[in-house]
Amino acid sequence: MKNWKESNDTLKATFEFDDFxxxxxxxxxxxxxxxSQNHHPTWTNTYNKVEFELSTHDAGDxxxxKDRKLAESINEIFDKMS
Known part of the structure; x- marks a missing residue:
């Protein structure tokens, strides 16, 4: 899955933009x-970067x-903005 890396039971990605x-x-x-997917990310934003960590808490982190579906949706949103 483009933009995402799986590490320590978490999907991680960073997206960079022109500005805040x-x-x-x-x-x-x-x-x-x-x-709408009832799946809420752990994320941070610093100026023009948004970082995500996805895992499913109900499944034991x-x-x-659910994480892969949200990651694909995030990619689609990013692609539309790029």
């Missing part, structure tokens, strides 16, 4: 998608299909 406003807009779109 574009990064925040991306986060807003991801928040709406995450809510391991990577599941």
């Amino acid at each position: 406003v574009q990064a925040f807009g991306f986060m807003t779109q991801v928040a709406i998608t995450a809510q 391991v990577v599941t299909e």
Whole structure:
């Protein structure tokens, strides 16, 4: 899966943007998608970078299909903004 690496039972990715406003807009779109999937990421934002760590808490903090689905959705949002 492009942009993502699996490490220590977590999917991780960093997305970089032109500026803070574009990064925040991306986060807003991801928040709406995450809510609709009922799967909420651990993430941080510093200026133009958004970093994610995905795992499924209900499954014992391991990577599941829920994480892969959200990661693909995040990729789609990023691709539309690029």
